[in-house]
Amino acid sequence: MSMTECTTRAWGSPSRYIQGRFELENIRKHTEVYGKRVFFLIDVFFYKSLREKFEALYAGSDTQAVYEQFGGQCTAEEILRCTDVAKALTPDVVVGIGGGKTMDTAKAVADNYHAATVIVPTTASTDAPAMGLSVIYTAEGEHIGARHYRKNPDLVLLDTDILAKAPIRFLVAGMGDALSTYIECRANELSASPNYVNSGYRATIAVMAIARACHETVLKKGVQAKLAAEKGLCTKDVEDVIEANTLLSGLGVQNASCAGAHSIAEGITVLEPCARLLHGEVVAFGILVQLIVEGAPREELDELYDFFEKVGLPTTFEDLKIPNASEADIRKVAEASMHSYWDVEPFAVNPQMVYDGIMMANVLGMERKAAR
């Protein structure tokens, strides 16, 4: 059955999402919901301080906790190693604290024990925490595939004091990833493409409403949020943008799927300088390309260019660290992007259209910068 014949709609999400300043102080209360045997997998940067903090918080309780420092890469070997460390404990709950790779490894360990999964991101830079999958790499950092789980995390727990104090580039990159949500949901809705719930179903009314809220929140509050978080302040604007970057964006991608913006983000990594940028930074440029390929009105483009210029997301090849990109380079990116999600656009997309879109995104970005 083709997707246009499928009228079944479906929804997937984490069971609980809790976000607040100093919320990690309540970690004991949060894990006790799921059991008394807790395995913590923690990023190297936070390992010592959080272990000390948690040992004090669990003092006098009958919870058994095992702490392990994450090895740095989400590989099959690291998943096995961590599963082994947790073996004597046979955890009821696995808590992953850190960046995407730590969270993904924790999700796999939890799945191995059929334990509850608690995910605690330490940056608000992507939509990954809410998702029920892990991206697996080789030890050399080569992406080898995704492992899908029966369920999304049981709890996504955010301590916004930590997120507000992380380097500002992460929050800004998260805004780039979040702004792709509505633009990509819209393309999927127009083409009635399958979402990422199980093997794929139609999008719900809920996801379109969430995608719109995500877009409006970031555009309305992103600049103020950046100003505050740059000073380590955690204002309501910062809290709102963190929710958009993490919850709204995460629900959007799972329940409607990706489109052109993420195709560009994946394709552009064939150029080495771009591979070193943050995911949300390359996604942001991809949004501009997708809109140009779609023939979006200039007002919609200008609104995004304005925002990107204000918060520091890339709008030109220079911003992408490829000021001297050749025609051959850009054609390579366009070709590589065809392996991703362009097929969800409501019309056929070919590499020539993508090439023109990438070039034009840079032309508009340069023109705007020159005019200033």
Ligand SMILES: [Zn+2]
């Ligand atoms: Zn993304």
